[in-house]
Each structure stands twice: as structure tokens, then as C-alpha cells.
Amino acid sequence: MILFDFKIQKYLENNKHLLAINNYYRKTLGLSKKQLQKETGIPHATYRRAELNDFIDHPDMLIKIAEYFELPTTVDESLINELNDNFNLLYTYYYLDNQEKLELYFNKIEEKKEHYEKTVFITVYHFAILVYYVGSKKRVEVDQIYESLQFLENFRSDLLDVFVFLLDDYYYCYYSLIHDEDNSIRYAHKVYVEVGKYPKLLPLILFQMSLNYYFINDYANCIFYSLESLPRLVNDLNYNRALSANLNMAICFERLDNTVKSKELLNKISLYLMTNENPRLKYLTELTMANCLVSEKKYEEAVPIFEKLQYFNGIKWENYLMRLYCYYKLKDLEAYQKLEEELIEFDRQEKIFQGYFDLVLLMNALLTYDKKAILEKFRIAEKSFQYYGDSKIVDLIYQELQERKIIKKSQVTI
Missing domain, CATH: 1.25.40 (Serine Threonine Protein Phosphatase 5, Tetratricopeptide repeat)
Known part of the structure; x- marks a missing residue:
């Protein structure tokens, strides 16, 4: 069972995989189309006619250009099917907030990175980096996130539509993580409009939006998008994320000095934790409770909680x-x-x-x-x-x- 099938095999249709990687190498090597035609011996008029329909009727021309760049012209379809399965599962476990499985499937993709080099499927590897890093404690490694975003930007015009959407979504996450409010809000509007095309992704995107608003200290919008995501998460029986959405709201209510509402949510989460083991959720719940005490100027009561939590x-x-x-x-x-x-x-x-x-x-x-x-x-x-x-x-x-x-x-x- 997966959340969403990204169907990366679509790159193989009409040799789109060759067109994409050829375009990438031409751009990064700084070759103009005219120079490429000269180097490969392809007549200008022939090239222009082929380009009008993305070389669909001219696979031989794509192969000739790929050979000029010393790129592989065939791919192992079983390898691509495996990559698709692993990426689908990676994204699904990101949605479910299963850190262990998230790391497992990222490692499976990373282990075979060398097989994707010099093909368009290296983009899927970089999207895997984005999913894994943004979805785990590695989110603090913003330089790696930015590096993958910049790499993928070179492929933007040749990406499948869903990956163009993901690229914008992860730009949104990146700008939120570095607290760039203007760019974060700009991408928030873009992502919110486009996500309607991918209804299966909507619960996760709304949840991610709530987090992103938190990162730029917009606590009211964090609460709003947490409330937007909650019924959808519960409908998917994704209780891990639903609990996190409630916790996010508790944190935001505390930051807005509404400690009564924050404690109300924290008490419900604490009740859940009485019969369910979740160390990270327990830590954040107790931390937020301590922060509530600070907001209420009950510093003496807060100190032992912070002391208890400082080695988690x-x-x-x-x-x-x-x-x-x-x-x-x-x-x-x-x-x-x-x-x-x-x-x-x-x-x-x-x-x-x-x-x-x-x-x-x-x-x-x-x-x-x-x-x-x-x-x-x-x-x-x-x-x-x-x-x-x-x-x-x-x-x-x-x-x-x-x-x-x-x-x-x-x-x-x-």
C-alpha cells in the first residue's frame, strides 16, 4: 500500500529521459543549440523540426546527442521499476512519519545512486534527498537541501508535472526552514493553488504548510492549516500525523499566550501517551508544558522539567x-x-x-x-x-x- 504512485517510468515514454538529460548537459556545459548542432553534425533545419515536438519522431537524433555527451542511451527498466517502488514507499513513510522506514528506503535509493548517474533518474535521487532531509531531524542541514534544489532546477522544464509541483513544495520548505518569510509565503500561495491537482497529497501538504508557518513564526496560520489537515489525516487513519498536528497547535497556542487552550490539547496528548509509547511526542509534550509554565511566569515549576529534558x-x-x-x-x-x-x-x-x-x-x-x-x-x-x-x-x-x-x-x- 502506498500513498501515491509517482510513475517515474513515464520518463521512458517517447525517450523523454534522453531529452531531459541531453538538455541538462547542454545547459551545464554552456553549449548553445547552434554549437551542439555543429558538434554533432545535425543540420539546423532538421534539428529545429525535431525540436518542435520534443524529438518524438527522431529518437536517432536524441541517441546521437547522448553519445556525444558520452551518456548511456539505454536503461534497465527493472532498475527503474525498483526505484519507483522505493521512492513511492519513501514518500509514504514520510507521510506516516515512520522515521525508521523513511531512513531504510532512502538508503535503498542511495545504495544504487551510481546506476542513476548520467540519466534523468538522478533527479529522483535528489527528490529522495529532499523527502528524507525535510522529513527527518536532518532538516537542519539546509545546505544539502539547497544543493539538491539547485541541481533539480536545471531539470525543471523536463520534469514530470508532479515533480515540478514537488520542486516548488520543497523550495517552500527550504525557505521556511531558513526563516525567509517573503519567499516562504510566495511559495505557500503557489503550492496551495497547485495541490488541488494531486488530492492524495493534500493531507500531507496541508500538514507541511502548518509546519512551515510555524518555522516563520506565523502561529495563527500554523493553527489554521493544522485544523485544515486534521480531518484528512484522521480519515486516512494517520494518527501519528494527527497527533503531531494537535501538538503543533498546542505549541502555537502557547506562543500566542493562550496557555489554557495549549494545556487542554497537551492533556489530551498526555492521556494518549499513558497507553502508547512515543518518546519524541512525550518529549515535545513535556517541553511545551514547561514553556506554558514560563509563559505563566511559573519559573520555579518549569526548571525541573527543563532539567529532566535536557539530555533527551x-x-x-x-x-x-x-x-x-x-x-x-x-x-x-x-x-x-x-x-x-x-x-x-x-x-x-x-x-x-x-x-x-x-x-x-x-x-x-x-x-x-x-x-x-x-x-x-x-x-x-x-x-x-x-x-x-x-x-x-x-x-x-x-x-x-x-x-x-x-x-x-x-x-x-x-
Whole structure:
């Protein structure tokens, strides 16, 4: 059972696979059509007539051009069928949010990458990268995502229609991940209009849109698209994603200071977790509950939760920073200094991401009344916000600086 059959075998119809890879090599090598005709000995008039209908009646010409570029002119159809099956399953497990199977099918595709080289099917490999990276914790590796997008852009005019749609969808995801609000919204409109052509993809696209709005700190639209996706996810019996949609809404309600609604959703999720094992969901539920306590200024109650969560699946620096912030608000200087020393030691050992440590230095400056020093540390820390701008600590820092009249609301850049 699969969510959607992408039918990559359609590239083999009318030698579209040869046309696509020939066009790619001509463009990337900087050859004009006139130069290509000269190099291959194809008369200009013959080439122009063939080009009018994408060389459908001239497979010999496509083969001649492919041989000029030293490209394979035949493909193993069984290999393409296998690639299609693996990509369909990869996308299905992305939809189901099954990380283990997502990685399994990505690895299956990657293992045979060499067989797709110098063919149009290398594009399917790069789409697999996009699905896997955006759909997993590797989403932070935005450079790899951008690299695949740029590679695929060279094929845009020769991609199957559904892959043109996916290309725009992953541009949308990329711009959201780097917190580029203008481009994110531009692609959001494009994707929302086009997804109607692919109704089976609609539940996942709506869910992804809710996440993308969260990444650009548009919490109201995140809630809206979570609500749009929920009945469709439940109709597909995709309870993993439905739970995530509820959690996304809980997080957004907390960010909008509606902790009552947030806790209402969190309590329902906690009830589910009493009889269902889901470590990641449990972590995020408890983290959001702790953030609710911070929003309610119940810092003392929040501290032990952040402390408990800071070693979930590796060190979670945001939880260290949230504890530091709580001690700052509680004016517990002894606890603050003890934790700060621990973080300074992590920095000496080069274990902490510099962007996080910049926030430690900023909070240290906040203990003073030196506006110039605070602003200086803020400008340094702000450079890294694109990498974790959706973290609660960033919202709190902006709020603190605005309350102390160090920055204005118009200066918020995430």
C-alpha cells in the first residue's frame, strides 16, 4: 500500500529521459543549440523540426546527442521499476512519519545512486534527498537541501508535472526552514493553488504548510492549516500525523499566550501517551508544558522539567538556556552562575553550538544595566537566530529586550 504512485517510468515514454538529460548537459556545459548542432553534425533545419515536438519522431537524433555527451542511451527498466517502488514507499513513510522506514528506503535509493548517474533518474535521487532531509531531524542541514534544489532546477522544464509541483513544495520548505518569510509565503500561495491537482497529497501538504508557518513564526496560520489537515489525516487513519498536528497547535497556542487552550490539547496528548509509547511526542509534550509554565511566569515549576529534558536523545541546549532564563527571572544568582559556569566549560570543550553560547553571553549582559553592551551581544546572537529562531528562548529574549526598551518591535527580524 502506498500513498501515491509517482510513475517515474513515464520518463521512458517517447525517450523523454534522453531529452531531459541531453538538455541538462547542454545547459551545464554552456553549449548553445547552434554549437551542439555543429558538434554533432545535425543540420539546423532538421534539428529545429525535431525540436518542435520534443524529438518524438527522431529518437536517432536524441541517441546521437547522448553519445556525444558520452551518456548511456539505454536503461534497465527493472532498475527503474525498483526505484519507483522505493521512492513511492519513501514518500509514504514520510507521510506516516515512520522515521525508521523513511531512513531504510532512502538508503535503498542511495545504495544504487551510481546506476542513476548520467540519466534523468538522478533527479529522483535528489527528490529522495529532499523527502528524507525535510522529513527527518536532518532538516537542519539546509545546505544539502539547497544543493539538491539547485541541481533539480536545471531539470525543471523536463520534469514530470508532479515533480515540478514537488520542486516548488520543497523550495517552500527550504525557505521556511531558513526563516525567509517573503519567499516562504510566495511559495505557500503557489503550492496551495497547485495541490488541488494531486488530492492524495493534500493531507500531507496541508500538514507541511502548518509546519512551515510555524518555522516563520506565523502561529495563527500554523493553527489554521493544522485544523485544515486534521480531518484528512484522521480519515486516512494517520494518527501519528494527527497527533503531531494537535501538538503543533498546542505549541502555537502557547506562543500566542493562550496557555489554557495549549494545556487542554497537551492533556489530551498526555492521556494518549499513558497507553502508547512515543518518546519524541512525550518529549515535545513535556517541553511545551514547561514553556506554558514560563509563559505563566511559573519559573520555579518549569526548571525541573527543563532539567529532566535536557539530555533527551543527546544534549538539548535550548533546555539549558531555558533553565538559565528561569534563574535570571527568579533572580536566583547562585543557580544562574552555577549553570553559566557549566555552559562556559562546554564552550571551552567546543561542545556547544556557538549561536547558543552567544545567547549565554547575551543573558549575562542582561544582568547589567549597560544598554550598549546588551545591544552589542544581541547583534552577535541575532546572527544565529535563523538556525533556531523557532525556539521559545528567542521569543523570550526579544520580549525581554522590548520590555527594557533596548529594541523596538520593528527590529524583530525572525
